Amino acid sequence: MFDPLCVRPVTEDLVRRRAEHNECEIFSLEEVSLHQQDIERIEHIDRWCRDLRILYLQNNLIPRIENLGRLKTLEYLNLALNNIEVIENLEGCESLQKLDLTVNFVGRLSSVESLQHNVHLRELFLVGNPCTEFEGYRQYVVASLPQLKFLDGTEINRSEKIQALQGLEEVRRRVWQQEQEYVRKREREKEEAQRKAAGEERKGDKEGKPGFDGRWYTDINNTDPGSKEDKENKEVEEITDSDEERREKEFWHTPCSFTPESRLETHRHLEEKKRAEEKQKEKKPKAPRTLITADGRVLNVNEPKLDFCLTEDDENNLIILDLAVYRHMDTSLLDIDIQTTYARVTIKGKIFQMVLPAEVKPDSSTAQRSQTTGHLVLTMPRAEGEIKVTKPVPRPPRACQSRRSSSPTDNKRRSEVPERLEVDPSKHTTVDIANIVPRQSVKEGPLETSGISPKTNSTSCSFSEGFVDDPDVPPLI
Incomplete structure (x- = not known):
């Protein structure tokens, strides 16, 4: 009507x-x-x-x-x-x-x-x-x-x-x-x-007339609606x-x-x-769309149902995502979020999310829009691998060698220097500044200051062969 x-x-x-x-x-x-x-x-x-x-x-x-x-x-x-x-x-x-x-x-x-x-x-x-x-x-x-x-x-x-x-x-x-x-x-x-x-x-x-929920009901019992039992016994016919x-x-x-x-x-x-x-x-x-599961697994989502192409450029170490965005849609309606393992693009409220085949650098990634086709191109450089020690480099000989034999660990540490710094928090929490310069005994030279009395004669120190003491050069300490 x-x-x-x-x-x-x-x-x-x-x-x-x-x-x-x-x-x-x-x-x-x-x-x-x-x-x-x-x-x-x-x-x-x-x-x-x-x-x-x-x-x-x-x-x-x-x-x-x-x-x-x-x-x-x-x-x-x-x-x-x-x-x-x-x-x-x-x-x-x-x-x-x-x-x-x-x-x-x-x-x-x-x-x-x-x-x-x-x-x-x-x-x-x-x-x-x-x-x-x-x-x-x-x-x-x-x-x-x-x-x-x-x-x-x-x-x-x-x-x-x-x-x-x-x-x-x-x-x-x-x-x-x-x-x-x-x-x-x-x-x-x-x-x-x-x-x-x-x-x-x-x-x-x-x-009858529709109820509060918009559906139609018809009562067929004449029981008193005041009591709870009568309400439970009432039969309702629903369309x-x-x-x-x-x-x-x-x-x-x-x-x-x-x-x-x-x-x-x-x-x-x-x-x-x-x-x-x-x-x-x-x-x-x-119900809201699930983008990341409770266990942290990222899902692939394509709500706007757009065509896309995901390629890897091994020569330049890049991952490229070409998303076929609507040609005449304004760029202000796009919201782009690139993380290390996935890329998310919101198009007019609809979400497109893609899991990447490798970790990328979000800070170095770029997003460009084609002026002819309207496609959105995300260029994401891949992140570098773990930093590891490759090969040892021999340590150059020191001018003053210790006469006293040292432990195998000290010998190894003195003879080998890593080419790259190993970053492993589980091994070293703080820098050990106490062993930057190896300590020497009183008999091994002027680098050791503790235990030396003012009356100690400098001739008591032992020097290596060919050592020439130049009086014009001031002492180290």
Whole structure:
């Protein structure tokens, strides 16, 4: 059932959103497109947009032509795919040159005579209206509107205009008879639609009303609902999904006439179904997508369903991900996150995540967008391997060697120096600064200071062969 009082008006916000090309200024608009907006009444446009030249209102639910008389500069009016039955209220549109009423419900063909005041009218489209099936339709329109040059896309030549004027009275009489018959048919269709709406209302009252959760229930027990036991014993009959599918199938497969009422009823049905689906989605929120499992395993995800290509450049030690992002999508809608083991790209709220075959350097990675294809290319250099000792390097001989034999560990440490530093926290936690310079005994030279008295003679120290003591060189300590 539909409510005829429930109309969707033309709002100022709607017109301003359609005036983006005019910096959202509506008073100076010359063209506005309000098609497919479920508009059910024309209003306010003649006051807000006085300078309109082109007005698109096709594919709406408009039943009447109204509130357009102040548009003196209007040249093109498109009202195709609406519920209009009568051509009226266009006398004030002095500059009107083209009128499109394709696929409406114009059955009163005599109403085209109201367009005689539009002296600049050159094109008229009435294809898909009931009046086009009348006998003598084209002749009547051509004779009634001599200013026309095209009717339903077909040019009107001079000879056709002359022939249309011949026998016009007889054609007008036949058109009037067919028009009266169509009016009676429309009255029967309106009565049938009212009976159908009343029957659906009674059926709805009999079945009950939807509960708080949007589903329908019917109580069949008369027990007292006050006690908890009685509530548990109450039987509830729920409309199942199969019943909903049956009703949906019955609605679409039941034959009906193509009328303004049936078109409006179909629109109401689709709106109710859409609202029910949105309400159902609100009740059951979508579970968040799992990107990383509880044990830390990264998953591959492709929510936007984009094509991609993952390649490895061994020569340059790179990993390259080519993601086929939508060509005309703005780059600001992309969010890129590169980690050492995976890459994640968020495209308009949808996540693409790919596990990489090797560890990469996030700080050195780059992201570029192709200006021709729009593809997103991520270039990620691979991380270097572990730092290990490769081969020992002999230690150069010292000028002063110790006479005392040392331990094998000390000999090995003195004879070999690693080529690279070994980083292993498990072995060395801090730097051992105490053994940077090996300590020597008193007899081995002046590097040892502890235990030496001021009276000690320097000649008591032993030196290696070939040692020459230069008195000009100051001592180390």
